[in-house]
Amino acid sequence: xxxxxxxxxxxxxxxxxxxxxxxxxxxxxxxxxxxxxxxxxxxxxxxxxxxxxxxxxxxxxxxxxxxxxxxxxxxxxxxxxxxxxxxxxxxxxxxxxxxxxxxxxxxxxxxxxxxxxxxxxxxxxxxxxxxxxxxxxxxxxxxxxxxxxxxxxxxxxxxxxxxxxxxxxxxxxxxxxxxxxxxxxxxxxxxxxxxxxxxxxxxxxxxxxxxxxxxxxxxxxxxxxxxxxxxxxxxxxxxxxxxxxxxxxxxxxxxxxxxxxxxxxxxxxxxxxxxxxxxxxxxxxxxxxxxxxxxxxxxxxxxxxxxxxxxxxxxxxxxxxxxxxxxxxxxxxxxxxxxxxxxxxxxxxxxxxxxxxxxxxxxxxxxxxxxxxx
Numbered sequence: 001x002x003x004x005x006x007x008x009x010x011x012x013x014x015x016x017x018x019x020x021x022x023x024x025x026x027x028x029x030x031x032x033x034x035x036x037x038x039x040x041x042x043x044x045x046x047x048x049x050x051x052x053x054x055x056x057x058x059x060x061x062x063x064x065x066x067x068x069x070x071x072x073x074x075x076x077x078x079x080x081x082x083x084x085x086x087x088x089x090x091x092x093x094x095x096x097x098x099x100x101x102x103x104x105x106x107x108x109x110x111x112x113x114x115x116x117x118x119x120x121x122x123x124x125x126x127x128x129x130x131x132x133x134x135x136x137x138x139x140x141x142x143x144x145x146x147x148x149x150x151x152x153x154x155x156x157x158x159x160x161x162x163x164x165x166x167x168x169x170x171x172x173x174x175x176x177x178x179x180x181x182x183x184x185x186x187x188x189x190x191x192x193x194x195x196x197x198x199x200x201x202x203x204x205x206x207x208x209x210x211x212x213x214x215x216x217x218x219x220x221x222x223x224x225x226x227x228x229x230x231x232x233x234x235x236x237x238x239x240x241x242x243x244x245x246x247x248x249x250x251x252x253x254x255x256x257x258x259x260x261x262x263x264x265x266x267x268x269x270x271x272x273x274x275x276x277x278x279x280x281x282x283x284x285x286x287x288x289x290x291x292x293x294x295x296x297x298x299x300x301x302x303x304x305x306x307x308x309x310x311x312x313x314x315x316x317x318x319x320x321x322x323x324x325x326x327x328x329x330x331x332x333x334x335x336x337x338x339x340x341x342x343x344x345x346x347x348x349x350x351x352x353x354x355x356x357x358x359x360x361x362x363x364x365x366x367x368x369x370x371x372x373x374x
Contacts, residue, residue, distance in 0.1 A: 030373050031047060032045060032372065032373045033046050033324060033331055034072070034371050035070070035360045035369070035370050036063075036068075036070045036083070036367065038066050038067060039366040041067065042060040042063060042360075043060055044059055044360040045059040045102065048326070048329055051343070053341065056099060058102070061094075066083050066086075067082065067369065068083050068117070070082070070370065070371045073147070074124045074374060075149075076096060076374055077095060077096055079096060080092070083115075084114045088111055089111070090108060091108045091127070092108070093153075100373075106151055106154070108154045110156075114132040115129030115131060115132070117176070117178045117179045119181050121181050123185060126144060126147065127154060128144050128145075128162070129143045130178070132176050134163075134174060138166045138167075138174065139166070139174075140166070140198055141162065141163050142163070144162055144207075145157065160206045161206060166195065166214070172214060173193075173194045173195060174195045175195065177225060179226075182202075182228050183228060184232040185202065187200065187202055187228075187255050188200040189228060189235060191225060191226050192223070193223060195214060195215060197237065198210040199235075199255030211254060221241040221242045222239065223238070224240060225238040225273045227275055234248060234249065235251055238271035238285050238286075240271050240272070244270075245266050245271065246283065246304070248262075248263040248265070263304075265294075267294040268294055269288075269292075272286055272287065273286040274286075276298075277323075281297060282296065283295075288317055289317075291318055291334070293312045293318070293321070294311055295307040314332050314342070319332075320332070320369065322372045324372055325373045329343050330343075331343055331344075333369075335365070335366050335368075339357035339358050340357075341370075
């Protein structure tokens, strides 16, 4: 990565939901979910049981900054929490112990860096963050960190090419939203809201010049979240505003994006997050304003079609979704009031069935991100 604030950095200073086919009624060992709460500046955590959510001992933790993003590494050994205290950005790293208990490893001070979305590479070596400071200079900035699995320290990588500068007479408004690794690790996808999307080729810790999908300066369209299929050949975008819905693109040579016939598909009001199941057979969009989830099937040809029923009602103002590592439960966070974390099982027709709910902090709460063990 890169960033104009690189000299300030020191290392010390949001999947899928899908009907699983058969419900075991039990959860596997290490089935944990972690929720970052903006109002209370805390990190809550819960063990997922048989239709239950049990608070993890010692949580919630006080962060000392307002969180913006949370992620769990592929090995399920570290939780990363990004945020900002109004002066500096931080990414705290916590080791995951028995029962999901968290222990602080390192509080990484990012200086003026401020990550609004983070993701960990499939090999577990790299963490990337979408820097909110990019719009100050009409730049989309991806910050890249090498992960020390022993200490939890993050080392900023400089001169690796994770910057794109918007030029011309009609520079769009950048609204950094989401960053996502391709499962192949060959690409890093970036959603910049009303400015569109970028696809950075990525190899051995180095970015190449990105492919771009750029909206006009006066765009009323916003790309809010991204998901990628397991083959890294399709990109799914939660798109709101004009031409909103589920946008679907093929990912071609060098990351070139080509919209498929019939895209965007109809979704609810303000699509805010999107998830693809592990089997690559279904994709889901959470619609924040009308508190629904739109569901679609993915054919072997890659064609996407609405499921029947196509829409499910969830918690008020649903913000993000994740599935637990047993595959038996869908979890949703919402900022429409307490309780703000809900757990759903599945009916025989794949419709989510409410199991239980809980609070992630003292009301009023504002859960901003959720991550689960894999």
